[in-house]
Structures are given as structure tokens and as C-alpha cells.
Amino acid sequence: MSKAMLIINPSSGKELGKKYAEFAEGTLAQRFATVDVRFTEKELDATEFARTASHEHYDAVVAMGGDGTVNEVITGIAEQDHRPTLGIVPLGTVNDLARALHIPTDARDAISVLEDAPIRPFDIGKYGSHYFMNVIAVGLIADAVEEVSVEQKTSLGSVAYFIEGLKAFKDHSPYPLILRAKEKTFDGETPLLIVSLTNSVGGFESFAKDARVDDGLLHVFLVKQLGFFDALQALPKLLTGDLSNADQIEYFTTTEVEIESDETLSINADGDTAGELPITVRVLPQHLNVIAPTS
Ligand SMILES: Nc1ncnc2c1ncn2[C@@H]1O[C@H](COP(=O)(O)OP(=O)(O)OP(=O)(O)O)[C@@H](O)[C@H]1O
Numbered sequence: 067m068s069k070a071m072l073i074i075n076p077s078s079g080k081e082l083g084k085k086y087a088e089f090a091e092g093t094l095a096q097r098f099a100t101v102d103v104r105f106t107e108k109e110l111d112a113t114e115f116a117r118t119a120s121h122e123h124y125d126a127v128v129a130m131g132g133d134g135t136v137n138e139v140i141t142g143i144a145e146q147d148h149r150p151t152l153g154i155v156p157l158g159t160v161n162d163l164a165r166a167l168h169i170p171t172d173a174r175d176a177i178s179v180l181e182d183a184p185i186r187p188f189d190i191g192k193y194g195s196h197y198f199m200n201v202i203a204v205g206l207i208a209d210a211v212e213e214v215s216v217e218q219k220t221s222l223g224s225v226a227y228f229i230e231g232l233k234a235f236k237d238h239s240p241y242p243l244i245l246r247a248k249e250k251t252f253d254g255e256t257p258l259l260i261v262s263l264t265n266s267v268g269g270f271e272s273f274a275k276d277a278r279v280d281d282g283l284l285h286v287f288l289v290k291q292l293g294f295f296d297a298l299q300a301l302p303k304l305l306t307g308d309l310s311n312a313d314q315i316e317y318f319t320t321t322e323v324e325i326e327s328d329e330t331l332s333i334n335a336d337g338d339t340a341g342e343l344p345i346t347v348r349v350l351p352q353h354l355n356v357i358a359p360t361s
Contacts, residue, residue, distance in 0.1 A: 070150075071102045074103065087130075090177045093180055116143050127152060140199050151354075151357060163266075186355065186356060201268075205240075243259060243325065245259070247286070262277055284320050285319055288317075333345060
């Protein structure tokens with residue numbers, strides 16, 4: 067008999083989770099014989115619930131919350147032998163994975179998709195014991211995220227990061243970084259390094275426009291050392307995906323990359339700070355399955 071676990075973060079996205087809990091449970095009941103609902107109370111609850119769902123051979127685990135909640139659920143199932151199919155009801159500010167998977171960003175529409183959308187594979191990434199589903203950033207964006215207040219994030223969404231990013235370009239000196247991949251090595255200074263699995267980064271859907279959720283690749287963007295005015299030119303190109311002739315940006319794809327620095331630099335994974343350099347980042351190709359429309 068098929069069973070699904072619905073994991074809801076009631077604090078995500080202006081507490082929409084509570085409002086839509088019943089509708090989501092009812093919709094999932096059209097597809098699965100049993101639906102168990104769990105509400106998170108604190109950090110790592112979603113990981114624990116998802117791990118239990120794996121151990122107990124659930125067919126699906128649906129994450130209802132922001133990117134933080136989706137990341138926690140993925141962390142709970144990623145290492146297991148039995149990995150339930152993922153479902154996502156995005157309630158956060160950014161919702162990059164949902165965007166990349168063509169899952170509607172409206173909660174009600176996203177729930178409706180769970181009733182009959184196909185199941186398809188997607189890549190995740192790993193460094194140390196951390197998993198990520200969208201993006202790793204070192205430098206500028208990592209700093210910008212730290213500086214965006216909850217109020218700014220709620221009212222301005224992705225634009226808040228953009229504004230803080232511009233400020234960070236002006237105020238911060240670049241970071242010394244060493245990058246080693248089969249395809250390319252770099253030893254120098256950069257204001258920003260981004261390693262992306264999906265096209266959508268920070269809510270900007272054409273950021274890594276060639277990235278596909280199941281292409282088995284890490285898309286690496288390295289911004290070269292810039293003056294402020296060069297930076298002003300480079301940022302819109304980053305955000306609109308117009309990178310083909312952007313000489314301020316080094317772009318390549320790989321499956322594994324080592325990143326280190328002489329300085330202590332923290333890493334931002336999927337919007338939250340998680341760990342420090344040095345790291346080796348690997349893609350786990352088509353490691354998980356997700357209920358999501360194909361276009
Ligand atoms: N019941 C709860 N009350 C308060 N915080 C919670 C609760 N359950 C989980 N959390 C915390 O919420 C964090 C995840 O929040 P999440 O990213 O899903 O939502 P969000 O902040 O609204 O989304 P976004 O970051 O996209 O704006 C978890 O890391 C966890 O620490």
C-alpha cells in the first residue's frame with residue numbers, strides 16, 4: 067500500500083503551511099493510500115522526519131516550507147538506501163529548486179500538481195557531510211545573505227539580495243581563492259564564486275540558463291577581480307544569464323571541484339551558512355526523484 071509523509075514547516079512563508087495543510091493532505095490522499103502529516107517545531111526536525119520516512123519505506127515525502135525546509139528533507143533522504151520520491155510545496159521567499167523544476171510558486175497550484183504530475187530524477191550536490199540542491203556561494207552573496215534582514219527578505223524577496231550584493235561589491239575587498247577541477251584551475255582573488263546545480267539562483271531563473279536539474283553537472287561562475295563600476299556591469303549579466311560575452315566572468319561545468327582559501331571563509335549553501343573552506347564539491351547525478359511537471 068502506497069504511503070506519503072507530508073512535512074510542514076508552520077513558520078515558513080507567513081505561516082501558509084497551516085492554512086494549506088488540510089488541502090495538501092486531501093490532494094495527496096488522491097495519489098497515496100496513506101498520508102501522514104508532521105509539523106516541524108525546530109531546526110533539523112524536517113531532516114529527522116524525512117530520515118524516518120526513508121527507514122520506514124515511505125513512497126514519497128513532501129516538503130512544505132521554504133528552501134531551508136526542502137534542504138533539510140533532502141538531507142534526511144539523500145544518504146539512505148531507500149530514498150522516497152520528493153514532493154515540494156514552496157512557501158519561502160526564493161524557492162529556487164521549485165522554480166527550476168517548473169513547480170508553481172503559488173502554494174495552492176503547487177499542491178494541485180502533486181495529484182498527478184510525473185516523477186522525474188534530479189541532481190543534488192554534496193561537500194563534506196552537507197547536501198545542497200541549488201547553489202553554493204562563497205564571497206559576495208554569502209555576505210549579502212548574512213546582511214539581509216528578515217523584514218527586507220519578506221518585503222523585497224530576491225531584490226533584497228541584489229541590493230545587499232551591490233553594497234557588498236562596494237564595501238568588500240575580493241577573497242583569495244584556489245579552485246581545482248579537471249577542466250580548470252584558478253588561483254587568485256574573486257569577489258564571488260557560485261557553484262550552481264539549477265538555472266535558478268536567488269530567485270533569478272535565467273542566472274545559469276544552461277543548467278538542467280538532471281544534467282549531472284556543477285555550473286561554476288567565478289567573477290574576476292573587479293572595480294566597482296565593472297561590478298555594476300557584471301551583476302546584471304549574472305542575474306539575466308547574459309554570460310556568453312561577459313569578460314568579467316569565468317564559467318565552466320564540471321562534476322567535482324576543490325575550493326580552498328588562505329582566509330577563513332564560510333560557505334552559503336541554498337541560502338544558509340553551512341561550513342567553511344576548504345571543501346570538495348561533488349554532484350550526485352540524478353540521485354533523487356521528484357514529483358514535478360516536465361515543463
Ligand atoms: N515550528 C517552527 N518554528 C520556527 N522555526 C522553525 C519551525 N520549524 C522549523 N523551523 C526553522 O525554519 C527553518 C527553515 O525555514 P524555511 O527556509 O523553510 O522557511 P522561510 O525562512 O520562510 O523560507 P525562505 O528562507 O525561503 O524565506 C529551519 O531551518 C528551522 O530552523
